[in-house]
Amino acid sequence: MLKTIDHEISKYAAPPAVQAEFAQHDFEKLRNFCRLTYAASIVIWLLFDLIVSFKGGQGFTVLSVVFVCAMAALTIALGFIRKARHFDVLNLIFVLAITLGIRLIIFGLPADTQPIWLILATSSILYNASVLPLSRWGFLAVVGVTWGVLNPFLMTEVQLFDLRGSLILCYFAFLSCLTIYSFFKLRRVKLYNYTMSKLLLTQAYIDALTEIPNRRSFMTRATSVLAQNPRMHDHYLAMIDIDNFKRVNDQFGHDIGDEVLKRTAASIKAVMNGYECARLGGEEFAVYLSGVRRADVERLMATLCSQVRNDPAAHPVTVSIGLARVDDQDSLNQALAKADKALYASKHAGKDRFTFYRSTLTGRE
Ligand SMILES: Nc1nc2c(ncn2[C@@H]2O[C@H](COP(=O)(O)OP(=O)(O)OP(=O)(O)O)[C@@H](O)[C@H]2O)c(=O)[nH]1
Known part of the structure; x- marks a missing residue:
């Protein structure tokens, strides 16, 4: 039975309406997870900022307060968001805020360590985005913004084709491919599971002959x-x-x-x-x-x-x-x-x- 349905669904390309329904369902199921992720990101960002501010002697500035408030406001706003497509936009703004905030912290670190911290931050953000309930464009926009703001070749001493630059470039390609592939693969599997449950539920609750509830x-x-x-x-x-x-x-x-x-x-x-x-x-x-x-x-x-x-x-x-x-x-x-x-x-x-x-x-x- 399950194999027959599996075969049926494999041939079936989910129409845009089902995809939109799935995106909404996915967002509703993961909304609290997203809020938790945002809250954890703010905490870890604040912790790093405090370490760099006090131990690193950078000083805790008004800018830090502005970033924390902006990110906290976005986390609260997430609680009021009802539509999956609005989450795409909010998430992009959050990513922009946190990546700029990360840049701010990294400016306070020794110059030779900056590229590696930029790469670490990029990996964390991309990994996290790959498990969020985002649309395809929503995810690709996150990849673009993250690499744009946290670009390790920007305002650092790394040259594109020196030893570090080449290594970073390779890692950049690997990380981008891996996270993009994971996101698309995971999304496909989730869409498949959603379609399968929908079909099974329909079969379980609708009378096959008369097409009214059973x-x-x-x-x-x-x-x-x-x-x-x-x-x-x-x-x-x-x-x-x-x-x-x-x-x-x-x-x-x-x-x-x-x-x-x-x-x-x-x-x-x-x-x-x-x-x-x-x-x-x-x-x-x-x-x-x-x-x-x-x-x-x-x-x-x-x-x-x-x-x-x-x-x-x-x-x-x-x-x-x-x-x-x-x-x-x-x-x-x-x-x-x-x-x-x-x-x-x-x-x-x-x-x-x-x-x-x-x-x-x-x-x-
Ligand atoms: N075509 C068809 N017949 C069905 C289906 N399910 C049940 N039946 C038939 O429905 C008939 C029910 O007959 P009865 O329970 O004797 O009821 P009735 O002839 O309507 O008699 P009264 O209820 O007293 O008016 C049986 O002949 C079943 O075979 C179905 O899905 N399709």
Whole structure:
């Protein structure tokens, strides 16, 4: 099963909409990690700045305070960011701030050690960026800004083609390729996993034939709506069953039966727009109506019965409906049992109708 899906996804190039959805998902999952990374970066930067300021005799300047405040403000701003694409911009500003701050510290170090510290800082920033939830351009922009600001050939005594310069150049090429490759590879794997989970979840929660939610989905969603307190108006549960469906299958074949199921599901979805509806199994459907009055429910059920009955399709059917008001203390299973009794009453009374549950109704037995 997993191999089949794996094969299916390998052939599938995620369209831009799925990629955007993935980017947003990735950002939401990693937002706290990003904040932690920013906070840790500020702490380590401040620590180095203090060491260089006091032990190195550079002196703690107003500029240091400005950098710390700017980076702290960006970290706080990250908490208010909701869109992944805005994070790309914020992260670029953060990288610009921290790289300039690093330059400031490195100016206070002995000239011959400056290139190596610039390389170390560049490695840390690029490694860190490669695991952040950035877009491709967002990451490449970080690489550009980092190398631009922390360029070890800029304002240092290293010459491009002397011994140190050649070594730095080689390391530059290696580091850039490694981090760019890691970022793209990691992103591809994460996108693949996201696509795979999306597909598996769809298969687990959507009925393959009618393409409406299945029983599992209904039980999860209806349970959470049922738990809502306080309730706005009433909650009702409807169980809908196609009448004489076995006869449709027997007379016209299973394919026509499937068509009837699809058509009925489409009618339920259209009429019950905005409410949780699902195919529970076989020819049985359910709808959870929250925040409704009894008169609204009656109107909706009458519309559904009439729409299915008057469908100008080749093999018209009718539906029977059982309805239960979901009391505050009812569990979903209790409500389903009541709606089932009411459904039985509809069938017993001649089908093609809806019946509300009353305690005086008899059960299926
Ligand atoms: N075509 C098709 N038939 C299905 C599917 N699932 C269940 N069925 C058929 O649905 C029929 C249900 O028949 P019954 O439970 O006897 O219900 P009914 O004929 O609708 O009778 P009443 O409920 O009393 O109106 C059976 O013949 C099942 O084989 C499906 O996915 N596709």
